[in-house]
Amino acid sequence: MARKVGSHAGTTGPxxxxxxxxxxxxxxxxxxxxxxxxxxVGVQAGALYLYTPDKQTLLFDLMREHLEEVRAAWAxxxxxxxxxxxxxxxxxxxxxxxHIDRPEAVxxxxxxxxxxTPENFARIEALRRAYEGxxxxxLREGACSGAFRLPDARLAxxxxxxxxxxxxxxxxxxxxxxxxxxxxxxxxLALRAVGAPA
Amino acid sequence: MARKVGSHAGTTGPxxxxxxxxxxxxxxxxxxxxxxxxxxVGVQAGALYLYTPDKQTLLFDLMREHLEEVRAAWAxxxxxxxxxxxxxxxxxxxxxxxHIDRPEAVxxxxxxxxxxTPENFARIEALRRAYEGxxxxxLREGACSGAFRLPDARLAxxxxxxxxxxxxxxxxxxxxxxxxxxxxxxxxLALRAVGAPA
DNA sequence: GTCTATATCCAGATAGAC
DNA sequence: GTCTATCTGGATATAGAC
Numbered sequence: 001m002a003r004k005v006g007s008h009a010g011t012t013g014p015x016x017x018x019x020x021x022x023x024x025x026x027x028x029x030x031x032x033x034x035x036x037x038x039x040x041v042g043v044q045a046g047a048l049y050l051y052t053p054d055k056q057t058l059l060f061d062l063m064r065e066h067l068e069e070v071r072a073a074w075a076x077x078x079x080x081x082x083x084x085x086x087x088x089x090x091x092x093x094x095x096x097x098x099h100i101d102r103p104e105a106v107x108x109x110x111x112x113x114x115x116x117t118p119e120n121f122a123r124i125e126a127l128r129r130a131y132e133g134x135x136x137x138x139l140r141e142g143a144c145s146g147a148f149r150l151p152d153a154r155l156a157x158x159x160x161x162x163x164x165x166x167x168x169x170x171x172x173x174x175x176x177x178x179x180x181x182x183x184x185x186x187x188x189l190a191l192r193a194v195g196a197p198a
Numbered sequence: 199m200a201r202k203v204g205s206h207a208g209t210t211g212p213x214x215x216x217x218x219x220x221x222x223x224x225x226x227x228x229x230x231x232x233x234x235x236x237x238x239v240g241v242q243a244g245a246l247y248l249y250t251p252d253k254q255t256l257l258f259d260l261m262r263e264h265l266e267e268v269r270a271a272w273a274x275x276x277x278x279x280x281x282x283x284x285x286x287x288x289x290x291x292x293x294x295x296x297h298i299d300r301p302e303a304v305x306x307x308x309x310x311x312x313x314x315t316p317e318n319f320a321r322i323e324a325l326r327r328a329y330e331g332x333x334x335x336x337l338r339e340g341a342c343s344g345a346f347r348l349p350d351a352r353l354a355x356x357x358x359x360x361x362x363x364x365x366x367x368x369x370x371x372x373x374x375x376x377x378x379x380x381x382x383x384x385x386x387l388a389l390r391a392v393g394a395p396a
Numbered sequence: 397g398t399c400t401a402t403a404t405c406c407a408g409a410t411a412g413a414c
Numbered sequence: 415g416t417c418t419a420t421c422t423g424g425a426t427a428t429a430g431a432c
Contacts, residue, residue, distance in 0.1 A: 012398095027312060028227075028228050028313065030228035033425060034426065034427085035424080035425080044398065046398080046429090047398050049427070049428080050398085114226060156383075156387065158364060162364025166357060166359075166361070167356075167357075189349065189354065189357055210415080232408060241417090242418075244416075248415065252408080
């Protein structure tokens with residue numbers, strides 16, 4: 001434990017997190033050395049420990065910030081009193097648009113769970129489950145009201161989130177489809193998957 | 199380069215690959231040492247190099263074998279002259295059932311692509327694209343015949359494969375749903391997603 | 397706040413005995 | 415076919431100068 005995070009943070013702290021995000025996403029947490037992060041930032045390895053107590057906390061903070069940002073962004077645009085189909089369409093468009101802009105954070109949040117200590121994993125998993133619960137609640141409500149036809153709300157929520165998140169594995173800006181077209185296509189797939197007219 | 203693979207292989211060769219599969223899936227390629235693999239097998243680290251020229255080739259062989267097995271298994275059960283909806287349902291059930299039994303290989307094949315050398319990556323990517331192409335062809339044919347309503351065959355193939363593969367992130371034997379029920383639920387979602395009555 | 401230097405440990409891979 | 419021993423390099427993290 002070197003010191004508390006943030007007490008001296010100027011601009012180097014954010015640059016350390018940005019470099020770690022980029023490198024962890026590209027090479028994987030275990031394959032990235034503190035030396036490599038330091039080189040990306042332009043400081044020596046020892047200086048990193050002014051901004052994070054250790055490498056594990058650096059990873060954990062990146063994941064936590066990503067998941068908290070997703071929840072806050074959805075809470076800000078969520079149509080609250082609205083029919084299930086409209087809420088599902090909004091969720092699908094939001095999820096695709098939000099994730100398409102943060103492929104590195106998404107990659108880390110889904111792929112480096114195994115690199116977390118058990119305590120940190122439990123905290124991240126709770127955040128992930130809370131977000132998944134937002135979709136599950138929409139699906140459950142639609143199933144009850146008869147707007148959706150579902151095999152199982154929990155299974156469908158997991159299936160749809162996997163489908164929507166998958167956009168980050170292939171979408172690149174400058175391709176034949178715009179972000180909005182892609183989001184619309186995924187929303188149409190999601191709506192039809194639960195038996196709602198798209 | 200230590201030696202050619204297989205020339206002395208008795209039972210230790212397969213046990214090395216099984217141990218590597220298990221450990222790479224649990225900890226990640228970069229986080230697993232050759233010593234750890236050796237300990238899992240019950241030999242010394244140096245002995246591993248009788249069965250693989252290096253760690254990279256061990257990973258590549260695991261991925262290649264997995265992808266070749268998927269394609270062969272699908273070729274064996276694929277309903278060839280059949281209407282698109284039936285072929286899509288068969289593909290979805292096959293994909294879920296096949297992947298649900300191999301969560302470790304699936305995890306590695308999708309998560310450790312970045313750990314491959316460029317040459318090895320290109321070869322693995324070609325195999326993955328070929329498999330994706332099987333689904334894409336079904337969707338394209340269904341779209342042409344009017345059986346399916348799709349935004350874009352390529353996008354839909356990617357979206358559906360991501361959705362179906364996602365089953366490996368949560369399904370565990372002994373849960374409330376059987377394998378067959380889960381496969382059926384995913385098949386229903388897939389069929390409806392492309393506008394075919396499930 | 398960043399540096400250099402270093403303690404301590406473990407990595408992949410090879411050599412050669414048995 | 416497996417062992418022990420070892421080469422060489424790089425890892426995380428810390429200490430202390432400036």
